[in-house]
Amino acid sequence: MVNLCGFHILFDCPLDLSALTIFSPISTSLYEHTSAAPSSDSLDTPVVGAMLETEKLLDRTNLIPAEPYYKTVERLHLWNASLIDVVLISSPMGMLGLPFLTRTDGFSAKIYATEATARLGQFMMEDLVAMHMEFKQFYGPNETSFLQLFKWEELEALPPALKEIILGKDGTELGSWMPLYSAADVRDCLRKVQTLKYAEEACYNGTLIIKAFSSGLEIGSCNWSLKGPKRNISYISSSVFSSGVAMDFNFQAHLGSDVLIYSDFASWNGTNCVGDENSCSSLVTGGDCSITGDNEYTRELNADSLLNFDESSEEMEKLNFICSCSMNSVKAGGSVLIPIGRLGIVLQLLELFALHIDSSDVKVPIFIISSVAEELLAYTSILPEWLCKHRQEKLYSGKPVFGHEELIKEKKIHIFPTVHSHELLMMWQEPCIVVCPHWSLRLGPVVHLLQRWHADPNSLLVLEEGIDTDLALLPYKPIAMKVLECSFLSGIKLEKVPPLLKMLQPKLILLPDHTKPYFAPLSESLPCLFYLEDETLRLPNSNNLSELHIATDLASQLTWSKMKNNELTISRLTGELFVDNGKRYLLAEKRPMPYEIRPLVHWGKVDLESLLLALEKIGVKGSIEKVKSDDGYGSNVLNVFEPGKALIQVKETSIVISTSDKSLASLVSDAVHTLLDGI
Amino acid sequence: MAIDCLVLGAGQEVGKSCVIVSINGKRIMFDCGMHMGYADHRRYPDFSLISKSADFNSALSCIIITHFHLDHIGALPYFTEVCGYNGPIYMTYPTKALAPLMLEDYRKVMVGRGEEEQFTYENILDCMKKVTAVDLKQTVQVDKDLQIRGYYAGHVLGAAMFYASLGDAAMVYTGDYNMTPDRHLGAAQIDRMQLDVLITESTYATTIRDSKYAREREFLKAVHKCVSNGGKVLIPTFALGRAQELCILLDDYWERMNLKVPIYFSAGLTMQANLYYKVLINWTSQKVKDTYATRNAFDFKNVHSFDRSLLDAPGPCVLFATPGMISGGFSLEVFKHWAPSEANLITLPGYCVAGTVGHKLMSGKPTKVDLDKDTQIDVRCQIHQLSFSPHTDAKGIMDLVKFLSPKHVVLVHGEKPKMDLLKARIKSELGIQCYDPANTETVSFPSTHFVKADASNTFIRSSLTPNFEFLKDEAKAMAPLEVRDGRVTEGILAMEKGQKVKILHQDELLTMIGTEKTEVEFGYCFALRLCSLKRVLPAIEEVSVFDENLLLSVLNMKLSNEVGLQDRVGSLEVNSFRLSICKNNSCPHRSNGDSDGSYEGMFFCCNWSNLDMKLAWRVISLLKNMDSSVDLTNKMPFNNVER
C-alpha cells in the first residue's frame, strides 16, 4: 500500500493458496488402492525443513475435512476498503483475492490491470470456483465456517504446522480466512477492472499517470510506473529478463524514477518473504531446479551481461529435463502428472513434449484437464502483442505463435473440462501425460489423479518447488510415485539486483526490511530505505517543486515590477489552476475581473509625519496626538478631523484606521498605501 | 514554436499518402504510400523535398505508417532500401504482419505487367525488419521529447490514427478511418485531447451514407441470385481487408442459407492471410472477437483454394481473386474467361483508380472493354458495384473534427472540389481553421506553448483549497443565495537573475525579501439601540439571561439573505471581516463621543482589512438599517466616554 499524492494505492491482491493444504481433499474411493505400495520416502520425498523438527508429526487425519476457506493477504481485512483509491494488479496470481475486495461494502477504488492479466486472472478464478464446487457438493450447503468447527482449545491442539498456517506466526491471521467467492463475484469484480495495454497511459483523477510495463514473468504481467506532479514511482514486481513466452522485462521504462519500490522476492529463497506490505506473493519461489543442480551458478555480472545473458536457454534446459524424465516414466509404463499453474511453463512444455514424443518411438497422449483449458489455449493464440520477440516473429512469418493449436488438430493433445467428462472416459488410456492446474493439490483433477497414481512407482509427479511439498502430499501418503521438484525462474536473480538497480539510477529505493543484510553494505552506491511488514514508512519529503504550465496569453498579461534593492522582478499572477494528465496548468481567468486590481500584500514602514503630509495632499487634515501608554495601543495616533473624524494608529506591522465615514476610510487607506510597498 | 505540414502525397488527391510534419523542429513522416495510377516517377512522393542531400536519417525522427494499404505503405521499401532511410519506423502489429503480403502481391503484379521492379522481395523483408510494432494506446517514446500513440481507426485490420506530441504541441494524423462499425471491424476510437493540428482523410468529403447493412444485403442477394442460376461470381479484391470482410459475410450467409456452392480463394496467398486474421482477431469488431473461443470467425468453413483447372469447369461458384480493380494478374485472367457470359457476375469496389479495367466497367455500361491495342473483351456479365466502403463519410469526418476540436484542420486524401466544400463547412459550422494543401505545399501553424515555472508547495496548497463565495443577486430580492467555488489562483511570479522562474505564495515572497507584511486594517465600533434589537430577539429584555452568541446567531440569520457570515463562537466572520459585541467602553474604534456607558444599546465592533472594504461597509449599513427608521448614528445621544 502506497500513498502518493494523497491517493492510497494497493499493489496486488493475491490468495495464499499454500494455506489450502490444511484441508483434506475429497477422497474418492474409486481410486483408492487397497494395498499401498511400500513407501520409498528416502528416494522421492524432498528434504523437509523445520516442519519435521516439531515433536508432533503430521498425518492425514490432522487435515481438516471441511469445505475450504481461503486465506487473503494478511491484514487486508483490517484495511478500510473504502480508503483505497487505486488497486494495481501485476499478474494473474495477484488477482485471485480481488473479488473479496470488490465485494466489500464501500469499496470504490479504481482497479487497473493489463488486458491479458485480467483475462488470464478471470480464467484462473473461474476454474477455482468451478473446482470448489466439488467440495460444495460433497459437504452440502454448509453455512458454518470451518473455523466454527473448532473450539479455541482444539485450535491450540492442532499440530504446529497447521496452527501456523491458520493463525499466522503471531496468531493474528484468523481474520484473513474467507469462504470462496462466487462466479457472480468474479464477474462483478472483472467489470470493475479497467484494462490497459502495455505502456498505455491511464490517468487517475487527472493527477496520476499510471502505466504498465512488461515484467516478463507471465503473459500480460507487469511492473508499474506512476507519475504524479511531484514524484514518479516505479514498482517492480517479480520480473524475468527474458522469457520464452511473455514479453521481456522492460526495465528501461523505469530509468531514473524518484522512488523505486523493489518488490521482487523470488530470489530470497528460504527466507520468509511472504506477506510484505505491498504484495503477498506467496507463490513465487526461487532457486534452481533441484535435480539439475546448477545453483552454483556464480558468474560475475555487469550491466551489459545483465541485458545480454539469455536466461531462457537455462529455463529450456530444465523443461527439456522434465520432458526426458517424463518420457522415461512413460517408457516404464507409468503416467506423468504435471500440476503446474504457470501458463508460460505449460505452453512451452506442451511444445517440448510434442518434440520429445515425435523423436521417440513411444506414442503417448497428452491430456489437458481443466475447466477453462479450451478457452484459455484458444486465447493464448490470439495475443501476439503480449509475447516475446521470438514468438512475435512467428506471427510475422505466418506461423502459429504456439504449437498447441496444431497439436490439438493433430490429436496429439486432448483437452477435457473435468476428469468425469464423457469424452475423457472414451479417450482415456494409460500411460499418459496429464497437465492440470495445481491448486495446492487439493482441488480439481489433480486430486483424483494423485489418488489413482500415488502408489505406482513408475509414475511421475512434476511439481513446482516452493510449496510445502510434505504437507501438500500428506493426504496421498504413502507415495510410491516419483516426485520431480523443479523450480522455474520467477524473478530477478539476487546477484542481478544490484547491477539492475544501479543502472536504473532511482533517487531512492524501497526494500523490505529482511533484505537489509544484503543491501545495507551497498548503500553507498544505492540509496536504499527499508520498510517493515505492516508498518508505514514515511518518505522524506521531496524537495521537488511542482512544475506549473502557464498559458502564454496569461504570461503575456503580466505586469512586472522590479524590487528596489535586489535583482528580483516580481509579478502578481492570477488565473485558474487545472490539473490534467498529471500536469498542472494555469490558465487565464475566463470571467471578467469583478474587482479593481489593487495590491494584496503590503510591506514597509509608515511614520506619522509623512502620513500627515500625504493626507494633507488629498485634503485630509489631522493632528498627531500622544496617547497614554497604559492603554496598550502603542504611542502615537493621528487624529483626523477634516473632512470627518478618524483615528489612525500606526503599529509595528499594522496600521489601524477607525472611522465611521466610509469615504474617509478609503481616502486614508489610499494615502497609507502610497507609503507602502505592495503587490 | 510551430508545426509545419509538408504534403508530399495525397494532397487534393487519393494515392501516395505522405505528410511530413515538423513539430517544434522534429520531423515525422506520416505514411509512405504509392500512387496506383502512375507508372513513372509520380507514383512515389517527392522525397527530395525532405532533404536535398538525401540524408533522410538526420532529416526525419521517425516514420509512422497508419495501415497496410499500398497508398499508405507502397513506397516504404523503396524509401528504406533504395533511398537508404534507416531510422525508426512504427506501425501496429497487424500492419507489420500483413504489409509484406500486400507489398509482395503488388510487386508480383508489377513484375507480371513487365514493369521495372522497384524493389525486390528481399527489400520488403529487410524493410520490415526495421519496423517497430506498436499496440493501440501504447505510448511510445521515440526520443526524449517526442511521444506517439496509436488509436483504433477501423478501416482495415490494424489501421490506426496516430497522435504525436512534443512538449506542449500535439497533433493527430488519421490515415484512413471509419466512424461506423462494419461486419468485421469496429468504429474508430480516440481520446479527447488538446490538439494544435488534425490531419484527416476526406475521401468521402460530401457523401452521407445510410446503414451499411442494407447494402450488404444487396450484395448477398446479387451473389445468391447469380449462383442459384448457375452463374459464376468474380470478386476481384486485394489480398487483405475487403477479401476477409466479404468472406465473413458470405461464409455466414452460406451457413444460414445452407448453400453448398463452393467459395474459392484464388491463390495460397489469400488463404494464408486468413491465418493472420485468425491470430489478430483481437483487432476486429467485438462480435467477431468473441468467436475466438468457439470457432474463430476467420476459420472459414465453406472456403477452398482455387485451382486454375476450375476456371472453365461447369457449375456455379464464387471466386475471390487478386488484384482488386482488375488491374492485371489473375483477376484479369478470370475476367477474360467469365465476362462474356450473361449468367456471371462481377463485383467491383466503390472506388477504382483510373486506367484499370475496374474503372472502365464502372463508367457507364460498356459492352466491350479494350485491354490493349489487340485484345477486346465482350462484357455481357452483370456488374454489381459494392456501395459500402471502409472510409468514413462526411458526417463521420465532421463528428471527429467536432469531437477533437483542434485549433487547425488539414484535409488530405480526397478530391479537390469535395474537399473545398468540406473545408467551408468546417470553417462555418465549427469555426475551425481548415486547409487543403496540394502536393509539395507546406502549411504552418503556431503550436501551443506553456511557460514553465516551478511552483512552491505552499502556493499549490493554497490554490487547491476551495474558496467559497456567497453571491446574491441584488436585483431579485427573493433570489436564493448562490454559493460557488471562486477558486482563483493567486500567487507571485518571481524571477531572480540566473534562476528558474518561481511561483510563490505571497507569504513566501515576504520571507524571500526578508520583510514582514504590513496590514492596513479598519475598525469601526457602533451601537444599536435596544429597541431595535428587541425586534430581532425579544428575550433580550431579560438582561440576566441574555446570551451574546444567541444574539449574534439571530443577527446572522437576519443578514443571511444578503451576506453569508460564518458564525464563530463570539463573532461573525467572513474573509477578513469580523463582527463581535464590544464591551470595551474605551474601544478605540468608537468615534469620539460615540461611546456611552449609559446608552441603552449594544456596541458592535467591526474590523477588516482593506481587501474587504466593500463587504464591511455593506454589513455595517445593513445592521444599522435594521432600525427601519433613520440612520441610527445621527440620532444617538452623545455622551463623553469615561477614561
Ligand SMILES: [Zn+2]
Ligand atoms: Zn486505406
Ligand SMILES: [Zn+2]
Ligand atoms: Zn488510403
Ligand SMILES: [Zn+2]
Ligand atoms: Zn469596540
